[in-house]
Amino acid sequence: MKKLTMAIAAGFAACMAAGAEAPSPSGAERQTPRWSVKKAKAWGEANPWWCGVNYIPANAINYTAMWDKTSFSPDVIRRELKLMTQTGMNCVRFVMQYKVYEDDPEYFIKALDKFLSLCEEAGVKAMPIFFDDCAFGVNRDPVVGRQSEPLEGWYAWAWSPSPGHTMVIDEREHPKLEKYVKDILSRFKDDKRIFLWDLYNEPSNGGLGKRSLPLLEKTFAWAREVDPSQPISSGVWNKNKAVNAIILANSDIVTFHFYGNREKTRKRLEEIAAMARGRPAICTEWMNRPAGSTVKDCLGLFKEANVGCLAWGLVNGKTQTHLRWGHRPENLPYTGAWQHDLFRGDLTPYDPSEIDLIKAAVDRR
Numbered sequence: 001m002k003k004l005t006m007a008i009a010a011g012f013a014a015c016m017a018a019g020a021e022a023p024s025p026s027g028a029e030r031q032t033p034r035w036s037v038k039k040a041k042a043w044g045e046a047n048p049w050w051c052g053v054n055y056i057p058a059n060a061i062n063y064t065a066m067w068d069k070t071s072f073s074p075d076v077i078r079r080e081l082k083l084m085t086q087t088g089m090n091c092v093r094f095v096m097q098y099k100v101y102e103d104d105p106e107y108f109i110k111a112l113d114k115f116l117s118l119c120e121e122a123g124v125k126a127m128p129i130f131f132d133d134c135a136f137g138v139n140r141d142p143v144v145g146r147q148s149e150p151l152e153g154w155y156a157w158a159w160s161p162s163p164g165h166t167m168v169i170d171e172r173e174h175p176k177l178e179k180y181v182k183d184i185l186s187r188f189k190d191d192k193r194i195f196l197w198d199l200y201n202e203p204s205n206g207g208l209g210k211r212s213l214p215l216l217e218k219t220f221a222w223a224r225e226v227d228p229s230q231p232i233s234s235g236v237w238n239k240n241k242a243v244n245a246i247i248l249a250n251s252d253i254v255t256f257h258f259y260g261n262r263e264k265t266r267k268r269l270e271e272i273a274a275m276a277r278g279r280p281a282i283c284t285e286w287m288n289r290p291a292g293s294t295v296k297d298c299l300g301l302f303k304e305a306n307v308g309c310l311a312w313g314l315v316n317g318k319t320q321t322h323l324r325w326g327h328r329p330e331n332l333p334y335t336g337a338w339q340h341d342l343f344r345g346d347l348t349p350y351d352p353s354e355i356d357l358i359k360a361a362v363d364r365r
Helices: 002-018 037-046 063-067 074-087 098-103 105-122 165-169 171-188 209-226 241-250 262-276 295-305 352-361
Strands: 051-054 091-095 125-132 197-201 254-257 281-286 308-312
Touching: 051 295, 063 091, 063 098, 063 105, 074 105, 074 352, 091 308, 098 105, 098 171, 105 125, 105 171, 125 171, 125 209, 165 171, 165 209, 171 209, 197 209, 209 241, 254 262, 262 281, 262 295, 281 295, 295 308, 295 352
Parallel strands: 051 091, 051 308, 091 125, 125 197, 254 281, 281 308
Antiparallel strands: none
């Protein structure tokens, strides 16, 4: 642990001494203004060590279902978020669904406000996500209304990207997305229930590649025009140089995803320290038990490095994320360790020792 802390501190110090920021995205004339390192560090010092989960209710098969008028479930959300209070975790990350907003903006604003109130009731802060390119089944363009039921044995069968791949690709649709981003940010730009805005989850995923770059760049620019009091970010999640250049040049707080084992996590934390250039860092996705990314082996590394961490996810349900990525019905029955999720559907812990370790690690304030 001591060696890890020294390595990360050295990485931060070296980057601070260099006095350099991340390079501007290829082809960009200028870097979009962002928080200074000093301001970012002050934010980090004023806040706790962030430890939480990526949240979707157990009764929602995707984020469209989480927000849709036909299935938004405050009572379920309240009951599940109480687990956060019991474990001591202090934050949740979640995707907002553009299509639900497009269908009825005022309804969506009210639903989001209700969700944030439930977070406050549970004593946790929120990290909303505007866009998400992930797709694990056949669904590439979300549709509002009652969603599909699970296909047993298929990991995240009906996962729905936001806004959907067609709108990401078709730049003629982007003015609609600009309205959405600016409307939400303007209404909640000073909301104390939100501690960070994650603008875009895994841009270029789902086979989109470089087609996500225009929307990624625009979303940072739109957010800067609103200028929220909370920091903005997008997570480094793979080795796509073009995507990462945009992310690192524009994020106030460096966020990233990593699902490796203890030694790989230790190495990745050192790499992130160099990328962060003195800014606070948060791992916004981790915990993959079959791959060795476990509470027992990795939580302490994040704590020691003072790097926030949000596991995937809270209560196992319709998304079937206890299965491994790519799991299909023909491979049933699944008898391996759960990949994700801390609690079973009956709200009992999958592994009580994990909950004990989280409780011991988190200092709620």
